[in-house]
Amino acid sequence: MALTIASREVDGVTVLDLSGRITLGEGSVQLRDAIRGLIGKGTKNILLNLGKVDYIDSSGLGELVSAYTTAKNQQAEVKLLNLTKRVHDLLQLTKLYTVFDVKDDEASSIASFK
Amino acid sequence: MTGGLTLTLNSTMESVSQVEAAAGRLAAEAGLDEDERFHVTMAAREAAVNAVLHGNEYDPAKRVTAKFENNGAALVITIADQGKGLDPETLPDPLAPENLLRGTGRGLFLIRSFMDEVNFRQLHPGTELTLIKHLKPPGKGSIQRLTRGLGGV
Numbered sequence: 356m357a358l359t360i361a362s363r364e365v366d367g368v369t370v371l372d373l374s375g376r377i378t379l380g381e382g383s384v385q386l387r388d389a390i391r392g393l394i395g396k397g398t399k400n401i402l403l404n405l406g407k408v409d410y411i412d413s414s415g416l417g418e419l420v421s422a423y424t425t426a427k428n429q430q431a432e433v434k435l436l437n438l439t440k441r442v443h444d445l446l447q448l449t450k451l452y453t454v455f456d457v458k459d460d461e462a463s464s465i466a467s468f469k
Numbered sequence: 470m471t472g473g474l475t476l477t478l479n480s481t482m483e484s485v486s487q488v489e490a491a492a493g494r495l496a497a498e499a500g501l502d503e504d505e506r507f508h509v510t511m512a513a514r515e516a517a518v519n520a521v522l523h524g525n526e527y528d529p530a531k532r533v534t535a536k537f538e539n540n541g542a543a544l545v546i547t548i549a550d551q552g553k554g555l556d557p558e559t560l561p562d563p564l565a566p567e568n569l570l571r572g573t574g575r576g577l578f579l580i581r582s583f584m585d586e587v588n589f590r591q592l593h594p595g596t597e598l599t600l601i602k603h604l605k606p607p608g609k610g611s612i613q614r615l616t617r618g619l620g621g622v
Contacts, residue, residue: 379518380482413515413579417572424570441507448582449575450564 358382358408360389368400368465369393370436374407377415386415390422390433399431400468404461406437411445423454432456436464473538480525480533480550488517488535488548495537495544499604508583509544509602515576516548516598524550524596543585543604549597557589 358375371389376382393401403422411419419435426433434456438446446452458464474491478484492513496506517533525531531551538545561568563575581587586601 378514379522380485412511412518413573413575414518416575420570421572424572445579449578450569454569 358385360385362389365402365461365465368402368468369398370402370404370461370465372404372407376410376412377408377418378410378412379414383414383418386418386422390425394425394429394431401426401431401433402436402461402464402468403433404436405439405442407439408442409439411442416445416449416451420451420454432468434458434464434467436461473536475537476535478533478535480521480527480529480531482521484533485514485517485521488533489514491535491537492546495539495546496602499539499544501544501602501604505602509546509600512580512583512600513546513548515580516546516600519555519576519598520548520550520552520596524552524555526552539604541604544602546600547597548600549592549595551592551595554591554594555589555596 358373358377358381361372361374363370363372373382373386377386390401401422403419422433436458438457438459443452446455446457456467458467474495476487476491478487489510493506493510496509501509513535517535520533521527525533528551534547534549536545536547557577560577561571561574563569563571563578568574580598580600584600585603586599588599588601590597590599
């Protein structure tokens with residue numbers, strides 16, 4: 356299933372609800388465009404809800420990292436919410452779990468943006 | 470043992486999907502559980518991406534050859550490209566702190582993490598990756614447990 360992205364605002368945080376696969380040729384470009392669009396508009400707080408993302412390949416992992424670094428370079432933040440077990444395991448395996456701020460609860464994740 | 474499948478593919482993302490699907494069928498027919506099927510299909514996908522993107526660089530004149538075999542003891546997936554060749558020893562470690570924030574370079578690491586053996590062969594030109602997932606002998610584990618149990622009576 357290709358990636359779909361829905362955007363909503365919660366207390367000054369832009370939440371992107373992602374659903375599908377983040378892979379080379381399927382979801383990576385959509386995610387990149389969405390992040391760059393938000394950063395370009397001056398958005399500072401971005402929460403990626405990955406609760407319905409069941410598959411990420413190495414390209415998708417790279418895209419998450421790029422989102423993180425692109426945001427950081429513009430004094431913005433990208434955090435992750437609701438990892439599926441598979442995505443959680445991939446982030447652990449690649450040590451990216453140590454890079455990202457990851458939470459399972461949306462309210463506390465929203466509150467963690469300052 | 471089941472017969473093998475060989476696909477000769479164009480250097481496109483469509484071919485990557487074909488490799489992923491064929492690997493998924495091979496793993497399912499071998500009776501692997503869901504996690505192992507995921508590992509095999511993802512490793513095959515990453516190898517196919519390497520062949521199409523980094524090996525053949527989407528060159529329409531170059532082909533990717535993918536072979537899928539269950540030899541009874543293992544699943545063996547071989548992916549070959551016609552590119553410039555890849556020396557795996559020259560690739561940076563994606564887990565090194567200085568490389569964690571790189572956007573690329575995790576594909577081969579994932580392949581090695583998910584398969585039991587990964588072998589490289591230089592084809593001059595091109596690279597061949599052989600991915601191997603060992604199969605557990607059917608029922609062997611339960612027989613051993615039963616034997617141990619009886620011995621304790």
